[in-house]
Amino acid sequence: MLLESRGDRVFNALIYLILGLVTIIVLYPLVFVFSASISDPQTVLRGEMLLWPKGINLNSYAKIFQNKDILSGFSNTLLYTSVGTLINLGMTIIAAYPLSRKDFVGRNWFMGLFVFTMFFGGGLIPTYLLIKDLGMLNSFWVMIIPNAVSIWNIIIMRTFFQQSIPYELQEAATIDGCSNIQILNRIILPLSMPIIAVMILFYAVGHWNAFFNALLYLSDKDKFPLQLILREILIQGQTSDMVKMSTESAIKQQREVEGIKYAVLVVANIPVLILYPFLQRYFVKGVMIGAIKG
């Protein structure tokens, strides 16, 4: 090792300073929301709460758990996410596996068919008319089938199959009399658990956060996913349902509304918050595999 010069040390300090600042900028709003959700709304609205919770108060959460829209949104989203992710995963595997095989005649042709859709599409209106013609408007499946698979994830998975599972293994299995389906089930899938975890994460987050298809295609409120309910509360300010029961003054009601908004933000992200630390090492791996690109 060569000795560090003074310039190097200044350089180091500068790097830590900038990265530290970036971290604070990203982290601060997140901590603030969490603290605000468990603080007394009044102190938050006056701007007295800056980082740590002040005057712990869980009323906003109580209000949320009495709200039937949020509860039904939450359970709808759970359902869309679990069924949707399962279908996504199956579709990704059955596309990625053949495409990963060198001896799959026409794989470039299939790949081209899929990849072209990344760059050109029919657009909003023709897609909407298709969904309408299929009779899928306002149905459960409209949240799942139109996004059944993503080409990015097919590419990531295909690359994983090609790079992490030796082709010789498959050849050996064929000689031993394994059919292609058996190879997939007994050799490929058991060896692919890390990438399957990544796929589950990517797809599940996508479903959890999806709101646009719901906005376009759903009209019954009892089918709405959580994000659509959130939009009503956070962006359109429709919180009257939750506070109108109280006979309090307008100012106090306003305070409650603002408190509820913070709590709603936290509740909407609880699953991700819980899973995040466990899944982090997987998703970084996933992005990196995707970045290498075959």
Added chain:
Amino acid sequence: MKGSTLAGTLPETKRESKRKWSRIARNWQLYLLILPVVAYYILFHYVPMYGIQIAFKDFIATKGITGSPWVGTEHFERFFHSYFFWRLIKNTLGLGLYSLAVGFPIPIILALLMNEAKSAKFKKFVQTVTYAPHFLSTVVVVGMMMIFLSPRYGMVNHLITMFGGHPINFMAEPGWFKSLYVFSDVWQTMGWSSIIYLAALAGIDNQLHEAARVDGAGRLRRIWHINLPGIRPTIIILLILNIGSIMGIGFEKVLLMQNNLNMETSDIISTYVYRAGIQGAEYSFSAAIGLFNSVINFILLISVNWVTKRMSDTSLW
């Protein structure tokens, strides 16, 4: 001589195609596997492309796509001459270019900085924190923005008044819209987007750094002459992809941030298509606008790809 080579090649190709067919037959299960995905792409991606023709027709629901009468480029002309045309172009391009100019370099800089940080623990912490907002939904991010920027209760305006300024109604000012959009996007995605660059940086041969250090190159010099060229192919690929989506700029987020007061700067082609098409049921007219948008996007993508292929040998295809 000539005859013999020809005779030699003919059976060869025949044998080859025979082998091809036997390979296809042997792998019939693979074709069966991929069939549902092919069906999905044809139905949900290629059928809508076929449906684009309604842009040149007067779509009548009872007659269907094929049965509706042709009207030529009537809808396009109506759009080009409409009051909204220049406003939409200006907003769409402006927002796209602004986000490209700010949002594209920042993840690269972040990755270069993280790569220089020596403490693995610190690096890991920075990464964990900066990746996190990627997992928030658009609704949540826009919701947070609205809470923080609220003129009466938001903490940003608390700060402004604390320092003696006047509160600003950010979400209602057309002048603030683009910056709010771009910088909230940077906040949300910079960490995540830097992962790819970090991966590319990790792949750079350390011997290059050693050699440069022996030659007396400082750290900045090595970043400039080794790290940056090392990740150039990655940068170019991502740049092509980003430019290819300038016209398709974050529709969902714009729609969520939009209100009657900031419409002047927030109205972009895709939100207009949504309003006219889905809410106003003017299917043919808005399909025409949507097509116009996708074609420009596609042309942009192809030309950037062509240029970078010429200049640096790196391209998407």
